[in-house]
Amino acid sequence: MVNFRLIFLACCVVGSVNGSSRILGIFPTPSISHQIVFSALMENLAKRGHHVVTMTTDPIIYKEKIPTLTQIDVHELSYKVWKQQFDFVKINEETKSPKKFMEKYYRLMCSMVQMQMKTPKMQKLLNDPSEKFDLCFFESVAPHVNPIKDHFNCSLILISSLSGTLQDFDALGNPSNPVLYAGMMSPYMDDLNFWQRLHLTYLDVMYRHMYYFKMVPLLDERMKKVFGENIRSVDEIQKDVDMLFLNLHPIFGAIRPAVPGIVYMGSLHIKPTMPLPSDLQKILDDAKNGVVYLSLGSNVKSAQLSQVKINAFLEAFKELPYTVLWKWENETLPGKPANVHISKWLPQQDVLAHPNIKAFITQGGQQSMEEAIHHKVPLIGMPFLGDQDLNVRKMVKFGIGTDMNLYTLSKEIIVNSIKKVVEDPSYRENISKLSNLLTDQPQTSMERAVWWTEYVLRHKGAKHLRAPGTKVPAYQYFLLDIIAFVLVCAVVAIYIIVKISCEIHKRFIRKPDKPKKS
Template sequence: MYLTIPLILLFSRTILCSNILGVFMFPSISHQIVYQPIWKELSLRGHNVTVVTPNPLNDPSLTNLTEISVHFTYDFLKQTKIQELMSKDVNVFQNLDAIFRFMDAIAEAELNSTQFKQLIDDQSKQFDLILIECFHPVMYALSGRFKAPIIGVSSLGVLAAGYDIVGNPTHPVLYPDVLLSFHDKELSLWQKTKSVMFSLWSRYYHHNILVPRAHEMAKKYFGKDIPYVGDLEKNQSMLFLNVNPLMYPPRPTVPAIVEMGQMHIKPVKPLPQDLQKILDDATEGVVYFSLGSNVKSVNLAETLRTTIIEALSELPYQVLWKWESDHLEGKPKNVVTRKWLPQQDILAHPNIRAFVTQGGLQSTEEAISRGVPLIGMPFMGDQPMNVQKIIDMGIGLGVDPVTVNKEELKNCIIEVAEDKKYNRRIKEVRDLLYDKPMTGLEKVVWWSEYVIRHKGAKHLRSPTADISWFNYLLVDVILTAVVIISIIIYVGFKAIQLSSVHRNDKHKIL
C-alpha cells in the first residue's frame, strides 16, 4: 500500500513529461536572459527540452536539457551596427526592410548550422510543443515539420502584424508601434497620420513581402512540401509577451496573450571583492552608467562621449561605467570602468544613487526591482517610449543623446541622485509591479503545459484572427448603408423634381 502512492506519483510525472523545442534566435543577451528561465524551469519540471540559442546555459545539472548553440550569430551584430539600423532618428518606413533583411541573414545562418540541420532532418524527433521567439516567420515552419502547436515568445511587445496573428485588436493612435519612437501622451495630427500609415505599411510588408520571402527560405531548409509559412504562423496557440501595464499602455488582450514580466530578475548575489570594496568605500554615493548589451558605450560618437566624460568628471560621486574596452581616453579620476558588470547585483548595493541607462525594458525593470531611480538616454527601438514612461511615472529623468550637453546631463544626474522624491516614487512603482497573484515564470510554465495537455489552444483563438479586414472594418455594411442612403436621397430628389415640374405645368395651364 505504501509503495503504491510513490509509484502513482512517478507514473503521473512520466505521463506529464513532454518533448519541447525552443528556438530563440536573436543574438542579444538582453533578450536571451528573458527566455533562459523558461527553458530552465521546463527542464526542471521533468520535460525533455531542446533549445536553439546563442546563449546556452551550459548547466550540467539540467539533465533533461539539450542546447544547440548558435553563438556565432553575434558576428552579425559586429558586422552590422544595430544601434544605427534601429535608431530612433531613422526613417522607419525605409528602414523596415533593412531590419528584416538583417533578421533574414541571422535566420538563414542558424538554419544552415550543422546541429540545427541535423535536428530538422532527424525523422525520429517528435515534439509536443514548440516555443519560438517571434522575430522571423520562417521559424514557424518548424510547426509544419514536427506537427506540433506553437507558442510565440517575445522579450518585449510585437509589431501590429504580430498582434493580428492571434486576433488581438490594435489601435494606431492609442498604441503606436514601438519602432515609431512616439512617446507623447497625446499625438499630434502628423503623428496620428504617420502611425496610421505605418500600421498599414507594416502589415502590408509582413503579409506580402516578408512572409512570402520567409516561405521561400523555409522550402530551402524544410522541403518544398512545407505548408505555407503564413498559414503556419496563424496556427499559433498563444503569445507570451514580456510586457507590463506600467511600462506599456494597458490594452485589451485576447485570452491567447499572456503577459510575462520580470522574467530575468534574480535574487541578489554577492559582488566580486574588488567591486564590493569600490562600492562600500564610496560613502558619498555611486552613479552606475551602462547602455546595455546592444548600445555599447565604446561605439558612441566622439562628441557624445566627450560630453558624457565631462559631465561625469564634475559629479560629486563615484561613477561605475560599463565601458567595453581596456582603455577610456580622458577617463576622470572619479570614474571606474569595467568591460562587464553584474548589473542586478550592483543596483542592489545601498550606495547606488542613480542609474544612467539607455532605457531598455530589462534594465528598467532591474532598476525598479532594486529601487534605483534612473536617467534615461534612449537610442533605438522601444527605448524612447520606455524613457518617457520613466519620466511620466516620476522615477527619473531623460535626455536626448543627440542634443544633450554637459550641463544638462550633469544636472539631471545630480537631481535624480539628490531629490528623495525619485527614490520614494520608484519604491512605490516597485510595489505596484510585484503585487500580483503569480510570477511571469509561473504563468509561462502553466500555460505551456496547458497547450501541451490540450494539444493546442484553438478554443482560445479570437475570431478576429480569421476575419478579413473587409469584414472586420464592416466595409460591406458601410457600403450597403451608403447605397441605401444614396437611393433614398436620389428618390427623394427625383420626387421633389417631379413635384416641382407638376406644379409648374399646373401654373402654365392656369
C-alpha cells in the first residue's frame, strides 16, 4: 500500500531544500473564530523555517517564541469598532437578509481597514522599501486589503475560515450555480421547489449587483485614500489570485465542482487535547449524569440575549438532571441554578474532548461545529447570522443534532431539544460516522495546506490551476450571445416559413372569389 504520509514528508523536504520564503498574512476581521484558523497555518509555516509576518486582531502568546514569526497586533482598535457597530444579536433582530448583512460588513470593514493600515507598525511595514515578500495570504471576505499584493508584487492565496463567497469562486473561474451549489448564506438546501429556486436565483443576482456595482466602487474609493490613487481595482486584484483555501470539508460543506486552485482543508485549527484547569476538570469529572455545554461563540454574547430568553434557559436547566457548563461573559448570572457553572472563557476543544459531554448548544459557527464533529459530540443549533443558518440545516440533515429558533425559544423547547439529543443514541452514532468520514484522508488538513502553500512558493504562483472562465465575459460564460443568436435564427426561420406558406396558400390553394352579380 502506498504510504501517503511518507510521500508528503518527502515532498516537504524537497520544498524545504529551496530555502525559506517571506510570507505576509493580513487578517483584518476581529473574530477569534476566524483568527484561530489563520494563526494555525501561519504558525506551522513559521516553524518550517519560513519568515512569516501577520497582521492579526488576536495575536497568539506562545510558550516558546517562534523566531521566524512576527505578529502585528491590531486588537484594541479593531474590537472597539467591531463591538460598537456589529452587534450580532441586534442585527439578528433587525434583519435576516444575507445581502444586507454582507453590505453592512463590507462598509464596516472599510473603516476598520483604514484604521488598521494607519497603525505605526503597519505604516512601517508598508513604507519600508527593503521589505519584500514572496507570498501574501489575505482573508477572502476582506478584499479591502487586496492592494497590498501589488504593493509587494507577490503571489496571492486567499484563505477563508468559512466557505467561499461568490466573488471568490468567480476569481478562479469556478462554476457557481445558485440552485445546485448552496452559497455560504443560502436559506435552503436540497429538494428545492420552483419558488425556492426562483428565490435563490433572485438572491444570487441581487448579491452580485450589491458587490460588483455598489461595494467594489466603494472599496476602490476608500482604499485609494490608504494606498494611493494609482492602485488597481480590488476586484481586478481579486481575479489575480493564485489559489483559494477554504476551511471546510466538501462532504459537510457543499459538494460542488472545484478547479485545482481551490483547496479544501477543514478542521485546520484542531489541536491535540490539552489538560483542563483543575477546577474545570473536577466539574466535568463529577458530573454523574453528563454535561451540557453552552457557548454562542466569540461574536454572539450570551449576556446580550433578552432577559426572557435567559430566563428560559435558566428554567430549563433547573429542570434537567445534567450539569451545565455555560460560556457567560459577565461576572455573575442572577438566578443561576446549582447545576449551572459559568465562565467568561473556556478551552472549548479540550472541554468537548471530555467523555462526560453529552450535548453542545451552539450558534452554528463553522469552527465550533468542526470541533464538535471531531470530538463526536451531538449538537443543538441556535443560529443568528451569516453562515450559521445553513450550518444548522446541515446539522439537522446529517442527523448529528437538532435546531432551536431564537424567536420561538421557550423553556419547553430547550428541555425537549436537550432530552432529544442526549437520550436518542442515533445522534451520537451519526456524528461518529461523520467524524470518521471527514478524517479518513491521505493527508491532514494542515499537511495539505502547507504543501500547497509551498507549491505556490516553488512555482512563483499557480494561475495555471484556474479555469479559463476568469477571462470570459459574463455574457459569453452564460452563453447569452449563443442563445440570442439561436433565438434570432429561429424567429427568422419561422418568419420565412410562415411567409412562404402564406404565399403558397394564396397562389395555389385558395380558390378565387366568384364575381358578384351586378
